[in-house]
Amino acid sequence: MKILIVEDDSAIRHLIQQTLEEDNFECQAVDNGLVALDFVQKMQPDLIVLDRMLPGLDGLEICCRIRQNKSIKDPYIIMLTAKGEEMDRIIGLSTGVDDYMVKPFSPRELTARVRAVLRRSLRQLEPVQIYQTLHFAIDLDRRTATRLHGGNSELLDLTTIEFKLLSTFLSYPNRVWSRAQLIEKLWGDDFFGEDRVVDSHVARLRKKVEFDSSKPTFIKTVSGVGYKFEDSDG
Template sequence: MEILIVEDEREIAEIIQECLVAEGFSCCVCHDGNAALQLFAELQPDLIILDIRLPGIDGLEICTQIRQKPVANDPYILMLSSRGEEIDRIIGLSTGADDYYIKPFSPRELVARVRALLRRRLRESDRLGSIKTKSFTIDLEQHCINRHLDPESTEQLDLSSSEFKLMALFIKHPGRVWERGQLIEKLWGDDFFGEERVIDTHIARLRKKVEPHASKPIFIQTVVGVGYKFEDL
């Protein structure tokens, strides 16, 4: 999932980015309001961490403009402010922010708030029957997955039932590291009998269908000594 960090204090922006990247998130950073609106249009991020006080267009106006734009991927907005008065929180939330956090902040709590908002997006996507990442859209009702070749074209992947379940699991939990045994339990439960390494064969087949170059995977990554994780950076 893509996160846009809009913070004019570069040291704070760097701390936020380092914390989120360490947790497996893809992040883009900018330091003023005009750049924020441009990047929002280009990236269509899943979540925006937005400082209120910015040069140029302030965070409140950015939030208002984003909420007025008709977009397919409506982002969650976590607003940051050094002012903690109740009226400021009310104004921030009234412009369309989903959460409001006061600086100075705990990096650990910030990450927890980000995860909570993104979990909410996944739950909502499940109810809607589809999940969209930067490169893939999975339709849970139609049982199909499309890969985005460019902004205007997609291709439907020809996946077996097991491959679909595996890819759906990865897409629902970006950045999570899965042990082989965990993947087997999710796919086949108690009906599986055999060696855990069989999952490597399924991963190899899936990579041939979803990766631009299966020998150099960028989406389904191997975590040496543990298992696999999905990234869509």
């Protein structure tokens, strides 16, 4: 597994790299946001440990650019920050951050989170080959997701988490899912962080499956509970 460390504090950067390499991860470390984007393009890392405050570009902008760039492998991102306020965490999650750690932190805890996040990509979906509703079809063997409309079909470009999330919704249409249930379904005991990470992934999935993500037709918010998937002629 390849990990890119983006941290401008040399002591922290060295400590993270040393700790992860001791656990047999392949690591590259940089101290600048603009340099980091070049490394992401060339290295195609599986995971990025990303500082919030950086010279060149800050961590949030880097995260946004990575998620928007289709030529970049979609990596997991753990953001480090000295800021612990809830709003900063919400902003980070909304840009596509998968996990969040506030400085100071234990290097061993960071390693545990890295391992947990990477294990998410190795989890297998339930042994059902195909889910289909009126406007969507999921083939788990081929890992394809298709939107059907007016006799036409459109192959959806989904990340691993988005594919698993849509598969979960299609497996139980009209079921109401709490955030805790979705976390358990997608990540199980490997999850570290806050349940708002679900909102971030749902928002990104809506942009790909809804005809108008501001007025969702399929993935509905259930106030005070979570989400449900509806797919009908209406």
